[in-house]
Amino acid sequence: MDLLWLISKCALIGIIWAALLVPVIFNNGGAIKYLLTVALLTGLCFFFKGYTAIINTMTLIALVGLVIAFITSMAVFDKESKIKSKVIAFSCIIAGVSYLVTILFFNSVHIL
Numbered sequence: 001m002d003l004l005w006l007i008s009k010c011a012l013i014g015i016i017w018a019a020l021l022v023p024v025i026f027n028n029g030g031a032i033k034y035l036l037t038v039a040l041l042t043g044l045c046f047f048f049k050g051y052t053a054i055i056n057t058m059t060l061i062a063l064v065g066l067v068i069a070f071i072t073s074m075a076v077f078d079k080e081s082k083i084k085s086k087v088i089a090f091s092c093i094i095a096g097v098s099y100l101v102t103i104l105f106f107n108s109v110h111i112l
Contacts, residue, residue, distance in 0.1 A: 013055060
């Protein structure tokens with residue numbers, strides 16, 4: 001039962017990150033690309049299950065960045081909606097990765 005719970009949590013993390021990564025990596029999305037990305041990210045999350053605190057914090061930072069970037073882009077970039085989704089997704093990915101780099105390479109910095 002614990003293994004099933006862990007896999008389902010990893011799948012949720014995979015779904016969240018795939019929604020952010022698919023617009024950035026691929027020119028046009030699709031169900032197959034999304035499902036493959038979710039499966040790959042779920043496997044990576046399960047493989048790195050010892051780093052759950054870092055993965056969860058990265059995901060939380062990316063989601064908060066998504067909300068802030070979406071609200072800001074609605075206010076600032078009203079007419080330029082063609083590339084707005086890629087820019088928002090990319091900024092959220094960079095927010096999560098920057099947290100990862102900060103934690104892994106700078107031990108003296110404690111953000112949260």
